[in-house]
Amino acid sequence: MLNSVLSIAAPLILAAVAGYLPFRAGILNIGLEGLMALGAFFGFIAAAASGFWLMGVLAGSLAGAMAAAFFAWTVLRLEANIFLSGLGLNLAAAGFLGIASQMAFGTKGVLRPAILNTSRTFPPDHGIIPVLAAGFAFTALMLIMSKTRWGHRVIAAGEAPETLENLGHPVKMVRLQTLVLSGIGCGAAGALLALDIGAYVPNMTGGRGWIALVALYIAGKSPLGLLATVLLFSAANATATVLQGMTGIPDSLLLASPFFITFLGLVAAGALRTLAESRQRRKERDLTADEVRG
């Protein structure tokens, strides 16, 4: 169970970490899904052609970075609407991948190693690699955001862009950097997804980029909250998978449960926070009352 939770969570964490940076810098990157898809395609091809999974991850990251840089150009330079442009990135990625796959391999369908005339498969215990990568990315994020000057600059770009500009750091540059990093992270996430399966399947990202976005929104500014949200969602998913094997609960109904559980988690978190706040307020009031008396 823990294994499945982690393996579901790993690509989500990577994508969410990737989305976190531009999110914090004031740009919501709606295109995570498309970036992951590009990473999956190029990651698979490079890994299958070279036989090294690491090559796949590198190629996926590179593809993601380039697409993200293009996205950055549209929103930072052309000043296109962030939401529409992100939607455009997703559409363009889907369109581009279909055409590229058709031109290079004669099919828009599943790509297996055999299509590149290799029978190379990826290491059998590869399932651990995405988990390690996710763990590394998350730890790096925590350190960067709390300890480094660059991380603080990202926060400033999101919360007080004028001020950051005034300090001599071009806001657009910081945003560009976070976007490119998000491309790298999503590309790697997509590549690992494909390498985990050992094949490229069109649409195989299956909405993971969107889920990462939701997790970002739920967690807000807190990286730990982000981790908790992703883990909660993954646990709900893993539970649904196991429950499908037991009779009684309609299978397709269980597909709603990850959203439902996350929704309930959100309600619970909100209710708890509200409760805590009102208690805090009461405490403060008691304090003053004492002081006034004393």
Added chain:
Amino acid sequence: SPKEAQTEEAQQEAPGAVGSIAVFVPGVVAGSPTYEMMVEGVEAAARGKSGVEVSVVEGGFNQGEWLTKLSSLAASGRYDLIVTSNPAMPEICAEVSRSYPEARFLVLDGHIEGNPSIFTFRFNQREQGYLAGYFAGLVAREKQAEGTVKVGLIAGQEYPEMLRSIRPGYQQGAEAAAGTAELDFRVVGNWYDAGKGSELAGDMFRSGVNVILAIAGGANQGVISAAQEAGKGVIWFDSSGYDVAPGTVIGSTRIYLDRAAREMTLKAIEGELPFGSAESVGIAEGYITFITDHPAYTENLSQELREKLENHLEELKNGSVKVQE
């Protein structure tokens, strides 16, 4: 190229009943073996005849849009014949033919009778499910001599043909082979999430399933990945799947939808397709089978198992045994 074809058409004056054909794919071609077969079959038929043009139109996954898209094909008046495949299509074609009675439809893998615009050609999917189930039962029984065996089925989504024909046929086949069999049926939720497919299959293998029939489009790839990791087997459906993952795909059923598409299209071109009637075929007619002549099949399975399967397949072919509806 189509331009040359046009000039050829101008020179050669041999118009059949059908000059241009639209193939309407309710979904997308890539990743769906049956749709690939349909396109292949129609194109093969057209290749034999000069002056017949084929356009392939993908309708996408939203079944709500199929009616509109099919209507615009009919409305354009550009096509003498529209070929499509899917059990849901006959009713949609019937709806379209009410507004466009002059349009002609050839529907594979579906059934309707009495509409003068439509000819249908149905495959008995229950039989295909049964074959796969029989094989699954044999494999499971070989691994576990006593008690109830567990067989697996992963579908992309729950859809009528799956619930009505394939799943019950599969269960029935497994019981016929193994005596008592429990079916572990799970749903991915879409036709592409290979990661989810892998999760589901992994969990099924852990809970004692030895072999899984995968009918989940691209998500099948995840089932294969999980099977490779667990050292278990996968059964392929509709088309030969041994080459997809030799050694992991241990069995494969097949329907001859390509052949049917070619034959029926040819008939239509010659003007001999009896619109308004319907045909139904299965194992006995030779349109559904289990592929037994692939090395991956012979090499990975025991002599005994293969003999049992092939004998039963023979009985089904010659009609001495029938799949109960």
Added chain:
Amino acid sequence: MPDSGGSIRARNIHKYFNHGEVKALDGAGINLRRGEIHGLLGENGSGKTTLVRCIAGMTRPDSGEILMDGIPAARHNRSKVSGKIAYIPQHPRLVPSLTVQEFLHLGMNPAGQGRDEAAGKIRRISERLRIDLPLATRGNRVPANLVTATMIVEALLKAPDFLILDEPSTSFTPLETENLFSLLQELAAEGMGILIVSHKIREVRQLAHRLTLLRKGKSIAETEARDLSLEEISRILMGTGDRAAELTPSSPGGICLEVRNLSKRSRESFIRNISFSLRRGEILALSGIRENGLDCLERILNASVQPDSGEILMAGGTPYPREPERIKMAGIAMVPSDRLESGAALGLPVMENAAVLVRKELSRYGILGEKKKESYTRELLSEYGISAHPRSLTSALSGGMLQRLILGREILSASGLVILCEPAWGLDVKGRLEVYQRILSLRDRGAGILLLASDIDEVLEIADRLLVLYNGEITAGFQRDQFDHGRIGEAMLGICGTGDGK
């Protein structure tokens, strides 16, 4: 005045907004030398902020020339010049989630400077400014005066050649302003070139060596400060002398606001046992350093927090509203101190902000056409000398124009109780005078006016009565005839306390 020779020259700068509709700068220029303090004066909306932003590289002029040490700055953008030209904006903001310490490290030159070295530098500079920065506090909890101070420390960390300050003293107490000014004098003596924008002509004239006067986007004079008298400056700027508001004695009526034993403790600041009452026809000022209770009181009065104990009553003993929505329904006019957040919706057209209080009167059966809003707004704009189109975005208004808009809106529909927080922030001399005149006539029509202001000069000009808040408590009270700049200033700093002017 040591003149080390280097300079920034801006010449014939033009800057237009809204596709040329608004001429913010129309051939402005300035000549800032190293080692001098240079004052930039002008009416509200005359283009001061725009000009200094061009010089600082925050805004790119449409045409004109900026020379640094005689060399044309080819692409004069912020990241290039930030090490040489430090800039403290008119509305400075820290980064809400970063502590002051983290913020100070943000802009530092990454090369060199270990943590200890940096900390030492920060300490030395804040000592020179005689201010204690709350290093561990997050940006969203730092009070306005310390925000400005933090920005100044940040700027000086880079040891810039030039320092530009856009109305820096608005949020400062007199003492803080004094400290700042003496620091500026030291820095100039060390060779830094300093440009300061201010409406406090008197102060600037004393501080600055030279002055540049701006009118309607044009530089109309650049002179030695002592060559012009105060009167001359005001005449040049807006054709009036620097007069005080004409005070008439007040004739207080019935009580319209009564505060009894009010206490509140929150994370930022607190008040303890505050009691006072306000009568119709008088102006009561509460003054002090903002976080000594002024801001806490404001938050209670605008109902964004509830007091822990005590009560507030209005005329006839009706309780004071406890929800923000009810304030206006209770007929209270209020000008908030954070104009950007609570005073207007900056993203909407000017007319939507101007007509908000009269929206019910303007509408009929729930129908409210744009024409009505627009014509109402036109009147308001001309009455208060606001140069803007009713349909242009409110965010395009200059600082002083926005303040006039808010004041005008509130005063026009005020009758009973009026609460004004820092009403003169950002106003030029003429605007101030006009506003004071209006407040006085409002008083004479029988309104009770509560003035929350940290600027003593402002308070002294129009208040009938003054209470000083120190450390959350009322520590002194003065009647108009007891007003004394020095004693009031001391009371605000907690050095002494007298009487109770209740």
Added chain:
Amino acid sequence: MTKNRRILVISGGILLLLGLVLYVSPKPLEALTDLFTDPLRTPFAFGNLMATAGILTLSGAGIAVAMTSGSFNLGGEGQAYLGSLLPVLLLLALPGAPPALMIPLGLAAGAFGGSAMGWLSGIMREKIGTDELISSYLAAGAVIPIIDYLIAVPLRDPDSYLLSTPKIAEGFRLVRLLPPSQLTSGIFLALGAALLWWFLSRYTLMGYELRLSGANPRFASLSGIRVSRYRSGGMSISGALCGLAGALMSLGVYGAAVQGGTGGIGWNGIAVALIARYRPALILPAALFFAYLTQGLSAAVMASGISNEMGLLLQAAVFIAITAGEAGKGE
């Protein structure tokens, strides 16, 4: 970059793509003419164009209402889906009732379903401070598979292979204006709603207060406006409009609730609202533009052999281009 250069870059990009279309298409001329003329060529295509535009007008207005009130409705998809199911259930349950009564009731049921979902998100924000953007998205994410299941299993028409409920009685269907196209009398409802929203927003006190609440809630409440009421109200109205769009799909287009039948309404509504920059007067043209674009592309894809993928690329280019040059004001 100056505005002119920006326009140059963008139109250059689109031209490049069009060139690519010409290059890859076996019938380049047909592809191009279909792209631009198909939606207007036949009454059938024109009817479909108007029908799609009408439905997008509703969902686009819905998203814009929420946005104007200061909320982001990311759940339009689920609201529309629920809005397409509820009226069908009602009409299937009472097949004998008089249509003149039942059709309005059905539409109301659709609006109610969407509105309830929007309201839930609004009230969650008010009571426990949960961002309505997330809660609306999650609620939709939970509701969609549940409705999928309901349509596929318990409510499915046993006589059909389509994943759909049984059809409602013919009498309950909205009147078709240009058969066999999808254009129904529902278009008037959409036009009416767009007009009403435009009028409300521009000429009423309520619209004024709603706009203020959205633009600066703190200032609005200090001005005596009940902001929380407008915010949850905005979400409810937004949900109602999306639900109504869904109801038009089921009562007008399909005559049944079809699995995935409302796919895209919510998302495309966001695109429409953004293209219109939330301005009430621009919602209708934006919806028309969007419908024209998608339908032209789909015609070009179907008839002229340009691939679906090419269509996606073109649509992406238009999305990016449509707002380029306007400083990004969205989130």
